[in-house]
Amino acid sequence: MVNATEFRSAVKGWLEENFPLALKGQTAMLLELASVQNNLEGDILLWRQNLAQAGYGAPTWPKAYGGAGLTHPQAKILAEEMKRVGAFNLIPALAGMGVTMVGPTVLEYGTDDQKARHLPGIASGTIRWCLGLSEPSAGSDLASLTTKAVADGDNWLLNGQKTWTSGADISQWCGALVRTDSSAKKRDGISFLMLPMDQAEIKTRPIKLIAGASPFCETFFDDAKASKDDLLGKPNEGWSVIKRLLQHERQSQTSASRTGSAREAFQDTAKRYVGVDAQGRLDDADLRIRLANHLMDATAHSLTVRRIREEARGKVEVSAAASILKNTATQVAQIKSELTLELMGYQGLGWQGDSFNEEELDNVRSWLSGKAMSIYGGSYEVQKNIISKNILGLPENTQKG
Amino acid sequence: MAALTEEQTMIRDQARSWLTEQYPVQKFREMRDSQAEFAFTPDTWAGMAEMGWPGILVPEQYGGLGLGYLTFGVVLEEIGRQLTASPLFASAFVGASAVMLAGNDQQKQQWLPAIADGSQIVTLASDEGPRHVPAAISMQASRNSGGFELNGNKTFVLEGMAASALVVAARTAGDAGDQQGISLFILAADTDGISRHALATMDSRGYANISFDKVSIPADALLGELDQGYALLEAILDRASAGIAAEMIGTAAQSFDMTLDYLKNREQFGQVIGSFQALGHRAADLYTDKEMARSCMEAALQAIDDNGENIAELCSLSKCKTGDFLHFMSNQLIQIHGGIGMTDEFDAGLYLKRARVLESCYGNQAYHRDRYARLLNF
Ligand SMILES: Cc1cc2nc3c(=O)[nH]c(=O)nc-3n(C[C@H](O)[C@H](O)[C@H](O)COP(=O)(O)OP(=O)(O)OC[C@H]3O[C@@H](n4cnc5c(N)ncnc54)[C@H](O)[C@@H]3O)c2cc1C
Numbered sequence: 001m002v003n004a005t006e007f008r009s010a011v012k013g014w015l016e017e018n019f020p021l022a023l024k025g026q027t028a029m030l031l032e033l034a035s036v037q038n039n040l041e042g043d044i045l046l047w048r049q050n051l052a053q054a055g056y057g058a059p060t061w062p063k064a065y066g067g068a069g070l071t072h073p074q075a076k077i078l079a080e081e082m083k084r085v086g087a088f089n090l091i092p093a094l095a096g097m098g099v100t101m102v103g104p105t106v107l108e109y110g111t112d113d114q115k116a117r118h119l120p121g122i123a124s125g126t127i128r129w130c131l132g133l134s135e136p137s138a139g140s141d142l143a144s145l146t147t148k149a150v151a152d153g154d155n156w157l158l159n160g161q162k163t164w165t166s167g168a169d170i171s172q173w174c175g176a177l178v179r180t181d182s183s184a185k186k187r188d189g190i191s192f193l194m195l196p197m198d199q200a201e202i203k204t205r206p207i208k209l210i211a212g213a214s215p216f217c218e219t220f221f222d223d224a225k226a227s228k229d230d231l232l233g234k235p236n237e238g239w240s241v242i243k244r245l246l247q248h249e250r251q252s253q254t255s256a257s258r259t260g261s262a263r264e265a266f267q268d269t270a271k272r273y274v275g276v277d278a279q280g281r282l283d284d285a286d287l288r289i290r291l292a293n294h295l296m297d298a299t300a301h302s303l304t305v306r307r308i309r310e311e312a313r314g315k316v317e318v319s320a321a322a323s324i325l326k327n328t329a330t331q332v333a334q335i336k337s338e339l340t341l342e343l344m345g346y347q348g349l350g351w352q353g354d355s356f357n358e359e360e361l362d363n364v365r366s367w368l369s370g371k372a373m374s375i376y377g378g379s380y381e382v383q384k385n386i387i388s389k390n391i392l393g394l395p396e397n398t399q400k401g
Numbered sequence: 402m403a404a405l406t407e408e409q410t411m412i413r414d415q416a417r418s419w420l421t422e423q424y425p426v427q428k429f430r431e432m433r434d435s436q437a438e439f440a441f442t443p444d445t446w447a448g449m450a451e452m453g454w455p456g457i458l459v460p461e462q463y464g465g466l467g468l469g470y471l472t473f474g475v476v477l478e479e480i481g482r483q484l485t486a487s488p489l490f491a492s493a494f495v496g497a498s499a500v501m502l503a504g505n506d507q508q509k510q511q512w513l514p515a516i517a518d519g520s521q522i523v524t525l526a527s528d529e530g531p532r533h534v535p536a537a538i539s540m541q542a543s544r545n546s547g548g549f550e551l552n553g554n555k556t557f558v559l560e561g562m563a564a565s566a567l568v569v570a571a572r573t574a575g576d577a578g579d580q581q582g583i584s585l586f587i588l589a590a591d592t593d594g595i596s597r598h599a600l601a602t603m604d605s606r607g608y609a610n611i612s613f614d615k616v617s618i619p620a621d622a623l624l625g626e627l628d629q630g631y632a633l634l635e636a637i638l639d640r641a642s643a644g645i646a647a648e649m650i651g652t653a654a655q656s657f658d659m660t661l662d663y664l665k666n667r668e669q670f671g672q673v674i675g676s677f678q679a680l681g682h683r684a685a686d687l688y689t690d691k692e693m694a695r696s697c698m699e700a701a702l703q704a705i706d707d708n709g710e711n712i713a714e715l716c717s718l719s720k721c722k723t724g725d726f727l728h729f730m731s732n733q734l735i736q737i738h739g740g741i742g743m744t745d746e747f748d749a750g751l752y753l754k755r756a757r758v759l760e761s762c763y764g765n766q767a768y769h770r771d772r773y774a775r776l777l778n779f
Contacts, residue, residue, distance in 0.1 A: 270779060292777075299697070307699065324688065383685075385681065
């Protein structure tokens, strides 16, 4: 295996040859685009192809399945070098739930045939995946789901309704959690099926959100087909598959805040809007202290991410600590948006039009969409249940039946 | 816990077993009830010296172990768990830091080996009023024929009665409030003109108010440069904050463990109280804050060892976050124990009282939040 320094210089060389410089510094905008649009063109298409060719879309996956077979420390070097030159990995955004959740779970539970059929499309960013888990009456209590699948020759036939299915209208494949044995206990009769979205028996209806966009749908299955070969794990043991998948989801939501501009330090934004007194202190004593507190919490969060990684000695495992980090990441991001809104004063309250600049309008949208962070991926409260039960060993307090 | 080295793990395990076997919190209670002269028992201090703890920071060339701040933090955390009383922190952590940072070679030769073997107890005397405001120092150090004359008062000096020497911050120029014009001195605690008054604090630790009346000291008592002591004082206080944060984490972690244990065992309404979601979520909050505070505490000590660029920022972060956590934790320690938590016979009260004192040492949370904002220029 090559050592870290050699690997780093190889990555540098590769980036020089393969990253189209025209894309430099447009990370946020292009990632946003890639998360809502499939057919990209020009430089961005070229960059996707180059990433896929090198296996850098899902760099730690085996080469045989479209990855690059990198160790986690190597993947970290790759990410660092990309960041340094203003590049970014857009494949996870193109693959929907593929890279972060479906892929790692297929790697763990899938048959060789399933891995060979599904992973390369994810790793190359050509197949977008959505996840049909939640239903109108099954949210946090996911195991109460009622969408059914019955065997029919070589297929499963699905009937029922999913909701909040992110990207359902633009995805090619779906991972759906369905009931395959209605007589079993709540968690025992569930299976995880993978099925193509391009069939007349599936209908999607976009739902408009408070932030204005429609990132998710209601999804209706009306005799929709999934191949018998596309049941992940064992029949009726989908609950253990989904528990693992949700751990991967949590893990992917533990780091860094996603809101606000990285162009200037947050305190400088605050000074720009609020002004300073003769001693250079922010001209709002109350806000100043809350801002200091927020910056401390943000630092405490990232120091904890780092510490937990170091304690795992380089192994990036799905850890129990993911629940605390998901909650602190959520709080830091939500409070940052709230403080931004507050410090901008009237300018922070716009919806559209040229009386407000882009930064101001962006903050309103991300303040609103950020409210979802404490709802999806296991809500804030559900994470606390997990902490008290799984980490602290306190008795289960919600599960009935 | 940080990814500790083998040596650090060994030291922690040794500290933990020695303290829990020989000096569990019960010993602290006995010391409190016995009204010990210096608020610690001599055998505790002798035992620590035997294990080399007072020399953890002191470089090997001055007779110490030179193991660094994070390693010392590991020991302080274990001490914080049992509230074990000794002058270790005041002298071997804060006093040693002062001499290491500000002393010239001759002063290091004179003081460090004696700190490392426990024969001298050197403590810092900085604050003068009821609050921690380092720049407000007004104690006078005026020039006289042989050196300086000290006049003024110091408050809340940790181990002030037991100390054999004092590091004193005094004004050689400027007015109270100015950063310029502060100088540091090191002198024997029994120098003529010094009178010490023991404080009976709620946490039964050894604090003293000290007054200086025409205290004459030689020129070579000056520690660091004349009038330029403020930056040194801040650096010493940074280290003191980072160290006391380690002790605070220990005190809070022990409180957490006691509380978790109670949540799992106390039954009401036919079930253990930890099965009530309100308490399960509170435990989750406490645990989350504990993990965040620990990361800050370790990062500050590590930054000092690495001589990092943002030591001041991290030390304020650490003191503030551990203070917030200890505050919350110590209140919940009582609350979750119900009535039993209010009894003196149970240990919770010892931890609560210690918590508030630790929070106010070297600047409370409000002080460090403000300082953090100043350090980040807003
Ligand atoms: C932006 C966004 C994207 C999403 N994407 C997807 C997707 O792609 N696929 C998919 O399947 N789903 C998706 N979801 C759905 C998401 O997983 C659910 O919203 C989530 O599981 C919560 O369910 P619910 O909305 O029904 O709320 P409920 O479960 O009804 O919760 C309502 C409130 O009750 C609280 N609560 C519930 N149970 C407990 C408990 N045991 N203890 C304490 N408090 C509790 C919750 O914390 C919450 O505050 C998405 C949601 C959002 C907001």
